[in-house]
Amino acid sequence: MTALLRVSGLRVDYGSGRRAHSAVRGIDLEIAPGEIVAVVGESGSGKSTISHALVRLLPDQARIRGGSVVFEGTDLLRAPVSALRRIRGARIGFVPQDPSHSLNPLMRVGEQIAETLRRHSGRSRAGAAARAVEILREVGVPEPERRAAQYPHELSGGLRQRVLIGIAWACEPALVIADEPTSALDATVQRHVLDRMQALAAAHGTAVVLVTHDLGIAGDRADRIVVVEKGEIVESGPATDVLSLPQHPYTRRLVAAAPGLNARRLQPRVDVSDRVPPRSPEPLVVVSSLTKSYGSGGDAPAVDGADFTVTRGSTFSLVGESGSGKTTTARMVARIIPADTGRIEFDGADITALTGEGLRQLRRRIQVVYQNPFGSLDPRMTVQRLVAEPLRAFGVGTSRERAATVRDLLDQVRLSSDLVGRRPAELSGGQRQRVAIARALALRPELVVLDEPVSALDVSVQEQVLRLLVDLQAEFGLTYLFISHDLGVIRQISDRVAVMKEGRILEQADADRIFAEAEHPYTRELIAAIPGRR
Structure with a gap:
């Protein structure tokens, strides 16, 4: 022809x-x-x-x-x-x-x-x-x-x-x-x-x-x-x-x-054989009847009665399309924005209305990694200053000790210490996201909220960052609240999944069950939309 x-x-x-x-x-x-x-x-x-x-x-x-x-x-x-x-x-x-x-x-x-x-x-x-x-x-x-x-x-x-x-x-x-x-x-x-x-x-x-x-x-x-x-x-x-x-x-x-071509949960590459998980994992975060509205009283709430529990050391994922309420829910859990009604418990304590010094100290235990690292990292600051800033803000260590901690953190996220003098514009997208993760880990938080952390990255870089997150979780016992619109990504990292639409959680279950036996038609539609399934 x-x-x-x-x-x-x-x-x-x-x-x-x-x-x-x-x-x-x-x-x-x-x-x-x-x-x-x-x-x-x-x-x-x-x-x-x-x-x-x-x-x-x-x-x-x-x-x-x-x-x-x-x-x-x-x-x-x-x-x-x-x-x-x-x-x-x-x-x-x-x-x-x-x-x-x-x-x-x-x-x-x-x-x-x-x-x-x-x-x-x-x-x-x-x-x-x-x-x-x-x-x-x-x-x-x-x-x-x-x-x-x-x-x-x-x-x-x-x-x-x-x-x-x-x-x-x-x-x-x-x-x-x-x-x-x-x-x-x-x-x-x-x-x-x-x-x-x-x-x-x-x-x-x-x-x-x-x-x-x-x-x-x-x-x-x-x-x-x-x-x-x-x-x-x-x-x-x-x-x-x-x-x-x-x-x-x-x-x-x-x-x-390619997430759609590889239906598997990523496994850590670090040796965790000496860590025996508890038989009955304890809850770190318990969310009850959480609600948030924007605009006039006639508007539908952005989040409408969310209920879920995040077990310590696990990855709990909220999945849904733009406008589903997943990011608003995560921001309430991290206490970036207040809830209208409902209750958030963290490590057994009610943090829903926490203010002042109590809220400031909570920041040490809950950290956030955002979708766009180029927008969330100060372009005027070097990698050294960006990663060390949380340590300085809480008065952790001397200047020399903080510099050593920064080098350790960069090593943990698989970045060379040669990058400490560079600014965000001099890094690739994957490198910038690793810097954001290192910064979030600086204070050794118990919960890391990951808001679309790989959606702006190429699929191969995306996989590298997801593997890094899985390794860090196994190594340091981290708990993740993971936000994404992509069930292909969710499948690679999650222990438990909640599906949101128009502010409501439609379905939640262990990740394996969601993908094998999804009950809600919307969940099945999301699964069918994963590229590569044809």
Whole structure:
């Protein structure tokens, strides 16, 4: 079959002169009509640069240094801008990663679709507006007539992403390039968006280049997988072959790290044979009828009557989609925000209304690790100061003793002490999260609240951090309250799981039972949405 798209020797650099960095190094790739090809790799691998280079949408600092991209007989790298504009939108659609930055905030979403139709298909204003409503219906947007008149900020992230898919498919293109189209979405929303995209591709015979960091998604959706590392294709083949018999070490690491492809609880790599667990583990945290509301009295509560117990030395996970109330619940347990009603017991004492010095001393025993380490770590402080700050705040040790403690903590989280002089911007995402964990462990807390601690990380880095948490728990007897929207991650680390939706706990049980015998339909839907289960 004749290739729809043929890429030969594509090279892209960032910067110029001595500072030039080669991001894409001689890529060769072919896409057949109607084929779905997943381009997979970690952050910095060059996969998004490839997708943008195909249609010459690279940032100003990027330079195409060689190669060709031939689409339907036209070399897009050498075509005049006027020709490119006719092809983009009409023959090639593009779905960007972040809908909040890709939709015009001053235009109604229906008009944004209609504009593409008027420009490339010659429809009248009325005809384009009517077709825009039909497209919103096709991509699964409820009440499309009403949604067409709304602005992007009035739509959820999942609905905004569907609008972008509608724009990409508006003119029934031959090829759609989707750059991490669902990475910012909850698992069930992600599944629905990908289902819709796959259905459109099948209905219109559209070829798709799906860029993703998750081999589970690639395995679910793609006919063929292309694995990219450091700007080069290291492996390519049918999706089933790449996932079942990966040849390259990098591919094997990605497959091993994908939560949906590995249904197992991570085991500690430290020797805990000398630690005999108690026969009847005692509760560390007991939450009873916990409630929290925001806004006016007519609004539904963010948390509505939560009840659960966290056993000492275990991992209790709260799972749910955005807005389910899981983070609000964790913040109340950590006493970052007050509860409206209910009771929180910690180590047998009621901490619900604790204030003053009592609350300050509780901070030594409960620490929090947040989702985004770049946002939670002061960018002006070095690693040394960041990790030592809790020790200074509570007057623990001398300056020399604190420096030694920092080195010990960095060693515990598998970081080199050579990093003590660096600032957060000089660290990778995984390194920043390890610094945040070291900082949280500085005061030897009994409970660590982990709020989406790996959702911003690549799957292989994600697995490294999860393994680290499991090892630290075994070594120091830590208790975790773990928050996540991803049941694939939850399965790797949890002893007990509670599923939340709209502020209420729908179901809770031991992790093995949740995954084997989930009772609530919503829990079963979350499990079905784990990428890689197909």
